[in-house]
Amino acid sequence: MSGSGKPDTLAEAQDxxxxxxxxxxxxxxxxxxxxxxxxxxxxxxxxxxxDDVMDRLQISRGNASTSLRALLDWGVVSRTHKRGxxxxxxVAEQDVWTMFRAIVRERIKREVDPLLASMHEIRxxxxxxxxxxxxxxxxxxxxxxxxxxxxxxxxxxxxxxxLGHRFVSxxxxxxxxxxxxxxxxxxx
Amino acid sequence: MSGSGKPDTLAEAQDxxxxxxxxxxxxxxxxxxxxxxxxxxxxxxxxxxxDDVMDRLQISRGNASTSLRALLDWGVVSRTHKRGxxxxxxVAEQDVWTMFRAIVRERIKREVDPLLASMHEIRxxxxxxxxxxxxxxxxxxxxxxxxxxxxxxxxxxxxxxxLGHRFVSxxxxxxxxxxxxxxxxxxx
DNA sequence: CATTCATTTCTGAATCTTCTGAAACCAATG
DNA sequence: CATTGGTTTCAGAAGATTCAGAAATGAATG
Numbered sequence: 001m002s003g004s005g006k007p008d009t010l011a012e013a014q015d016x017x018x019x020x021x022x023x024x025x026x027x028x029x030x031x032x033x034x035x036x037x038x039x040x041x042x043x044x045x046x047x048x049x050x051d052d053v054m055d056r057l058q059i060s061r062g063n064a065s066t067s068l069r070a071l072l073d074w075g076v077v078s079r080t081h082k083r084g085x086x087x088x089x090x091v092a093e094q095d096v097w098t099m100f101r102a103i104v105r106e107r108i109k110r111e112v113d114p115l116l117a118s119m120h121e122i123r124x125x126x127x128x129x130x131x132x133x134x135x136x137x138x139x140x141x142x143x144x145x146x147x148x149x150x151x152x153x154x155x156x157x158x159x160x161x162x163l164g165h166r167f168v169s170x171x172x173x174x175x176x177x178x179x180x181x182x183x184x185x186x187x188x
Numbered sequence: 189m190s191g192s193g194k195p196d197t198l199a200e201a202q203d204x205x206x207x208x209x210x211x212x213x214x215x216x217x218x219x220x221x222x223x224x225x226x227x228x229x230x231x232x233x234x235x236x237x238x239d240d241v242m243d244r245l246q247i248s249r250g251n252a253s254t255s256l257r258a259l260l261d262w263g264v265v266s267r268t269h270k271r272g273x274x275x276x277x278x279v280a281e282q283d284v285w286t287m288f289r290a291i292v293r294e295r296i297k298r299e300v301d302p303l304l305a306s307m308h309e310i311r312x313x314x315x316x317x318x319x320x321x322x323x324x325x326x327x328x329x330x331x332x333x334x335x336x337x338x339x340x341x342x343x344x345x346x347x348x349x350x351l352g353h354r355f356v357s358x359x360x361x362x363x364x365x366x367x368x369x370x371x372x373x374x375x376x
Numbered sequence: 377c378a379t380t381c382a383t384t385t386c387t388g389a390a391t392c393t394t395c396t397g398a399a400a401c402c403a404a405t406g
Numbered sequence: 407c408a409t410t411g412g413t414t415t416c417a418g419a420a421g422a423t424t425c426a427g428a429a430a431t432g433a434a435t436g
Contacts, residue, residue, distance in 0.1 A: 010331055013313040017338070020306045027299055029215045031394070045333060050413075060396045065414060086404070086411060094337070096344040111215055118208045125201040143198055145233060149282070150205070156284040162371035175370070182363070183350035219424070238383075248426040253384055274381065274434065 014043045018057075030070075033059060037067040038076060038092060042099075047080045047089035075102040097176050101168050108164045116157050123150045202231050206245075218258075221247060225255040226264060226280060230287075235268045235277035263290040285364050289356050296352045304345050311338045 018039040025035020037053055048056075053064045068090055071077035076099050080089045093099045129135070129143050167175045206227040213223020225241055236244075241252045256278055259265035264287050268277045281287045317323070317331050355363045 009313060009317045010327075010334060013310050013334065013338075016306075016310050016313070020303065020310065024299060024303055027217045029217060033394080043334065043337060045337060061413085062397070062415075063395055066395095069414080088413080096340050100344065111212065115208065115212055118204075122201050122204050122208065125204070126197060129197045139198075146198060146201065146231065149231060149233060150201075152284050156288065159368055159371045163367055166370060178370075179351055180347055182354060182366075183347045221424080249383085250385075250427070251425055254425095257384080276382080 014040075017043050031067070033057070033063060034067045034070055037064065038071055041071075041077055041090055041092035042094070045092075045094065047082070047091050049087045049089050051087075053090075074106050097173075101172060104164055105168045108161060108168070112157065112161050112164065116154070116161060119150065119154055119157065123147070123154060126150075202228075205231050219255070221245070221251055222255045222258050225252065226259055229259075229265055229278055229280035230282070233280075233282065235270070235279050237275045237277050239275075241278075262294050285361075289360060292352055293356045296349060296356070300345065300349050300352065304342070304349060307338065307342055307345065311335070311342060314338075 018036050021039035021042075022032045022036035025038075026032045028035075036057055040053060040056060041048060050061065050064050050068065053059070053068065054061060057064070059067075068077065071090075071092075072079070075093075077090050077092050080091055081087075082089060093102065126143050126147055130140070130147060135143075166172060206224050209227035209230075210220045210224035213226075214220045216223075224245055228241060228244060229236060238249065238252050238256065241247070241256065242249060245252070247255075256265065259278075259280075260267070263281075265278050265280050268279055269275075270277060281290065314331050314335055318328070318335060323331075354360060
């Protein structure tokens with residue numbers, strides 16, 4: 001053990017947090033490294049520059065730059081500067097709910113919205129067929145069943161999308177409070 | 189174009205749905221094929237056997253078997269049999285909310301719970317240090333700040349976990365209704 | 377209890393993703 | 407306007423995933 005021993009405990013806790021958070025990132029569709037960079041920024045709390053990230057995480061400059069940029073795009077990290085220093089520094093959003101809101105906003109934009117668009121397109125494909133004359137009753141029933149399934153899914157996705165927007169909007173804090181209440185032990 | 193033209197429209201709509209759903213699966217931590225198999229079962233609605241899946245999706249027997257098995261584990265697909273037929277057939281859960289509940293249940297179990305466990309462990313690492321004597325004020329402050337960050341995250345994750353359980357439980361239908369209402373245009 | 381039909385497991389090959397290191401780029405500063 | 411310090415992009419290498427096909431296993435039937 002080096003030094004007084006205690007400072008190392010903090011570093012170890014940080015490292016383990018980074019590892020765990022990175023692991024989870026993988027299971028959620030973002031790269032492990034990106035999640036690790038985010039974890040590092042969050043858990044240290046302080047503004048870090050590209051070289052800090054490279055050193056601590058043992059990753060290349062290119063990788064660090066790309067990850068940092070992606071985190072900026074997601075809106076969970078922002079740039080800062082220090083007086084008399086040309087380097088850019090990065091800070092992670094420190095409020096968990098704000099961070100989560102940013103993530104939800106992006107995932108809706110990137111995944112739910114395009115999915116909804118495609119689904120509407122696909123749903124339209126069978127709309128003409130539904131009305132077409134000269135179709136065996138059996139075939140017509142098949143198309144109807146298909147349409148109902150897609151409609152059900154569309155309705156669900158629309159609900160998710162609306163709920164997401166509610167949560168993300170300025171009024172989202174109300175929803176957050178509601179969620180906390182709903183999840184609390186006492187309620188219900 | 190073969191046949192009357194219209195039946196192909198249905199097949200095409202199915203194929204496109206399968207493609208889109210599979211794509212999305214990739215972004216959510218399950219394999220594309222698994223999502224495609226699920227999409228196929230959902231969109232056709234009918235019981236399909238391993239060979240049906242292989243033929244329609246052009247995948248190997250091993251791959252089909254593995255994917256089907258995984259879907260069973262997730263609880264979004266179930267087995268059936270046909271009289272006088274030794275083959276197993278598979279059907280997808282047809283109710284979207286039930287399906288979604290199954291997914292939420294599994295993801296909590298597989299990702300949130302282990303994450304919470306690790307987080308608690310990590311949080312404990314710095315608890316002794318916090319109380320330890322002979323620590324510079326500055327270092328103590330560092331540890332305190334670290335602990336507060338972790339506590340905030342832990343509280344958030346616990347809320348998510350509780351909310352998830354609520355949603356999944358028998359009483360979850362109430363939450364579903366609440367979600368629908370919250371997401372509706374008129375409310376608020 | 378042997379045979380047949382169906383399902384699962386396994387392994388190497390192919391594919392896709394992620395990472396590195398270097399070169400190109402950009403912007404302050406003297 | 408050259409130089410220095412910093413950031414981004416890119417092509418190829420390394421690594422991880424996913425898949426097909428075969429071999430192994432398991433279960434129903436006569």
